[in-house]
Amino acid sequence: MEQVFQPNSISSNAELHSASSTNQNSSAIRFTTPLEIAREITYNLKSKKAPGYDGISARILKELPKKGIVLLTYIFNAVFHLQYMPQAWKKAEVIMILKPGKPADYALSYRPISLLPILSKLFEKLLLKRLKPFLMDQGIIPDEQFGFRKSHSTIEQVHRLTSVISGALE
Secondary structure (H helix, E strand, C coil): CCCCCCCCCCHHHHHHHHHHHHHHHCCCCCCCCCCHHHHHHHHCCCCCCCCCCCCCCCCHCCCCCCCHHHHHHHHHEEEEECCCHHHHHHHCCEEECCCCCCCCCCCHHHEEEECCCCHHHHHHHHHHHHHHHHHHHHHCCCCCCCCCCCCCCHHHHHHHHHHHHHHCCC
């Protein structure tokens, strides 16, 4: 397994340099509210997903009292303000799942699944809600980018492509 799965080789100095340059050039991100976090937990976290290495599941977050939601809000807003994601949220527990019909004695017969901490997932969902509008307003994502975008299905891409071909033929 060690030969198949190798970690990224990014030095900590490079990470520190990129983090400090990002801090200076970026604009402020809108803070979150307890209501927004409560809605995200209620509607967008799947209760049946396996927890990360910390053992916190989505079900536990759904049972949090209001005071717990407020404390999460403080933590997330501190992350937004400091523009620094905790190292603990970047760690994953990797579990190897045997592919159906494959022999168990070969490393390539397994696929890895990374179990991330639920707080990391929740924070990333909140961050994505803030990044998408910014990326669209600034025109950073081109119109031709269809993957992982709302109202940009493969059917729309095929329609755009046929339209371009028709225009070229005329």
